[in-house]
Amino acid sequence: MENQENIFEYDSNDFIIRLEESAKKQDRHRSKFEEKICSKWEEAMANGAFWYTLDEVKTKEVPGKYKFVAQLNEKRFAQRRKPETATQVSMPYDPQRFNFNKVKSNEILMELKNKNRVDDANDQVIINVSPIMYGHVLLVPNVTACQPQVLDVSGIETAVKVCLLTVNRSFCLGFNSLCALASVNHQHFHASFIQEDLLIDQTKARCLRDDIYVIEDYAVNGFAFQLKDSNTEVFAQLIHSVTTWLTKNNIAHNIFMSRQQDFSYGTEKKDGFYVTLFLFPKKPCPGMKDARSLNSCCYDLAGYLLTKDAEQFDSLTEEKAVEILQRYTLNDQEFTNLCHQMLQEI
16 A cells, blocks of 8 residues: 555544534545545445446335335345354454455555554555445455454544545444344444435434434434543443443444534534434344344444345335344334443443
8 A cells, every 4th residue: 555546644633523513424525534435435446356347236215204215236246255253242353264364465455644643553545346326435444464354442533533624414334243133343434425314314313322412313223422522532432331331241233423412402403414323232143144134233223224135125115124124223222221231331
């Protein structure tokens, strides 16, 4: 990655903490970071770096309260890399298995250089060779450190900072732990642009304790965290305290991060959109991913449902989608019990 065209340098002056209230997902405005991702992604697609094109992808809104968006991308599930088998939420990194140090050079879009950082972390943005949508990439924090797919503070903070480099509300990041549909045991996040409005974009949350929130009136139970200042380290440490507790208790989890309106009520509520992280504890799904049915990865849980074939896409109803998502997440009593136990221990 010595070519300067493949390096994106940034510092804290580039962060956008708050997006204007008028910001729309469909806006064409992009930051320098987003422009670079999109231009490099398009270049990689033109050069045949992906395993397939996206010319046959379809989307539709699923009628109902939750305004789910279903996507049909049959090539992804027919041609993607065979996923690994996971039996625990935390498993050792295995250099003999596929990892992101083994990707081809034409799959690496850029290296991120934080000018405020004193270490030599090698954060990379690479293509997902089996893309879900336009601009779908993988963020691999400190790729050469060979971290398993277990979140550390540094990885979370890197993902948060990447989100702060964006101005387009369609940009989002996701994380799947092992036993929650992660394909590769090497710490990474999915990043993409979802143009459609999703119910999670209007989801309310109530404060559980300090800056830990719980989602209200949504299809599944989960936590939420919101960054309204520039202290990314404290924000990352808070999230890490929860994900570490989940991991130690072998509780699988998914994350979806995007820009959302302020959760506060009354006079404390601020205008605009802030980086918000949703965290969904899961019932474990050990073993290999089911490649032929709707599951509950980070995108599904945000309301962007990834269907695998035309029959499922055409017949999907809100009732069926909710049933599948709730099958793999915690019901109200299970989530209440988890919150009670977690708050006693973190």
